[in-house]
Amino acid sequence: MAFKEEIRDLFARGHERYLRNVSVDCIIFGFHDSALKVLLLKANYADGWALPGGFIGREEGMDEAAIRVLQQRTHLGDIYLQQFRVFGQSGRPTQKMNHEKLKTLGIKSEGSWMFDRFITIGYYALVDFNKVNPTPDEFSIACEWFNVYELPPMMMDHADLIADALSFLRHQLNYRPIGNNLLPEKFTMPELQKLYETILGRKLDRRNFQRKILGVGILKRLEERKPGVAHKAPYYYKFDLRKYQKALEAGMGFQIQ
Amino acid sequence: MAFKEEIRDLFARGHERYLRNVSVDCIIFGFHDSALKVLLLKANYADGWALPGGFIGREEGMDEAAIRVLQQRTHLGDIYLQQFRVFGQSGRPTQKMNHEKLKTLGIKSEGSWMFDRFITIGYYALVDFNKVNPTPDEFSIACEWFNVYELPPMMMDHADLIADALSFLRHQLNYRPIGNNLLPEKFTMPELQKLYETILGRKLDRRNFQRKILGVGILKRLEERKPGVAHKAPYYYKFDLRKYQKALEAGMGFQIQ
The missing domain is CATH 1.10.10.10 (Winged helix-like DNA-binding domain superfamily/Winged helix DNA-binding domain)
Structure with missing residues (x-):
């Protein structure tokens, strides 16, 4: 399928291929130049930056979906990805896309299943900054590292998801080792x-x-x-x-x- | 609505009131007579025992759904309920109900949204055994405590969910206090x-x-x-x-x- 066809199909019939109302989002941390970084995508059909995330194929495991997202955005292989929390409050903001912009591409996005309420499963990964090859997805025009303390304007509640992952990571310092993957070998x-x-x-x-x-x-x-x-x-x-x-x-x- | 009407409606149109493909299950632990117990329901329209669980209302938070399930089954008030893991592998068994038995009640259950694939969010609670008033739900005929090491035949993958919660609890002993709620005050x-x-x-x-x-x-x-x-x-x-x-x-x- 051509690119436009693929997106049109995702909006119109994606719910036949993916589970409804549930998604995954990945908080990918790296350490570089004495700064803790997080990998973000610049949205193409909406304002702001977003976490790498995606839907779960009807025949796909939830962890496998998260690993697929991580690999597609970073081109990293065998990475430890951990579920850390589910975000399921009723007031979660839904996707706000620029329907007009999509319409100019011949894509009808209004009323799609993609704007229904989603419960998202938060995963985090600690990766080797130097080995990552940041790669945008079909809804983004850039994929870049940001200092976690200097985030750009974020979509939906993604700033909260990052804050929560950081708080989880801090808490984990009390009982889990850290540094492997984040620091050089010596x-x-x-x-x-x-x-x-x-x-x-x-x-x-x-x-x-x-x-x-x-x-x-x-x-x-x-x-x-x-x-x-x-x-x-x-x-x-x-x-x-x-x-x-x-x-x-x-x-x-x-x-x- | 009369009871039968309510169940018929849940099978036929529950997806208009609840999120699809995502549910909550509660592993409720109590300590009694030197044994660790877990609260289970005996299914009425299927074989075996099940964890207390339920769907998430379209306007309801996920945590609120879990708290509702816990309160309806135990009549306990203010209880600390913790998300511990999401079960989202692709091969999770789906609900297997006795469609014939339901049919004798005039309820058409075959092909319902309730038998679609569900990702379930596992919660656990540590409760005061003596304060619980075990109460069956609309799909069960009994609600009872079982020793976690002597479980009855369980539905779906619920035995795995309990084993996983127990393993999580054991791991938590390394860095979290335990005993409040489970032991008497002194x-x-x-x-x-x-x-x-x-x-x-x-x-x-x-x-x-x-x-x-x-x-x-x-x-x-x-x-x-x-x-x-x-x-x-x-x-x-x-x-x-x-x-x-x-x-x-x-x-x-x-x-x-």
Whole structure:
């Protein structure tokens, strides 16, 4: 099908291929230049930016739908994607598209099933910023990273979804390790601390942080210091991936305070 | 509407009042006689037992739908109900009702929207067993407590939903306090340990447990011992509800091992 045909068909008969009233949205976090970023799409037929999201095929699993969205927008392979919350309040704003603009393409969008009420399942992923190839979808003209603390005007309640995912992520710092996928394979203690600080949005005490994170037992110190630092060059660390995985599964009790 | 009319209408036109393809199911846990119990309904028009669950009204929030289900089945007031996971795999079994039995009541159920694929949002609640008044719904003839380790034959994938909620609950023991609502207001250390053991399905070392749980700082020891115990009568404890609440929100790092 040509592109226009495909969109026309989605508006008119998409409910024959997709489940109604339920969708997925992905909050894809990356860490770059000491900033926590989130991947967004610039809408083509509406105002503002939106989270990557989509519908669930009638024969498709919900997790598979979220993974499909993530892969289509990032071209990343095997990524850990976690359901974190469902957004199902009755007052959720529905899609507001520019029906006039669509009409000029010969697409009749008014009254479509796509503007019905949707309960959306929120997923989040922590990805390696450098490996992502941001790719717009059929309803967008750009796909870009934004600092989570400096979001552009967002569609619907997507700013709330991001705030909620960030709050979930902060809470998870108390009992789950973080950093694998977000940091390079080897990193210094100040870099790891910076990641925590960026997610929490506040400074942490250096000594306390180091003592507590080493106490968790998921780090291996390498016999190698970061080059190019004149005085007291910091050591590199790696995650002990076996212990990291165990801490992910069993929880680890890390009270940053 | 008379009862039969109401059911006939639900099968035929329920999709005008409820969202399609999405439902809620509640895993309601109680603790009684040293056993972890779950509240189930015996189906009237199908074989087996089911979780209390329902559809989401088109003007109703998803959480409100779950609370409505919980209240109608238990008659409990203000209960903490938590979304824990969404079950959206593509192979989920659909409802299998006895269409013949319904037909004898003049109800045409075949081909109804109710047998379409549903993604269900799993909620769980920890309730005070003694305060619950189990009440069947329009599709059931009994509402009863069962030991989670001795379930009757279950409908659809509801046994999996319960296993998943139990596994979630076990995981939460690592970073959330538990016991408020499940235990009486004052309880002994052996009673609290028994609750943990019942949820985990295994014995714990008495001294280790006591040391670790006291270390969390959410318990207040009362100057009162349990009566009727001849030798070394155990002290009563209470939760410090302010600290308990704080630990619920911030996580608490309790590694039982």
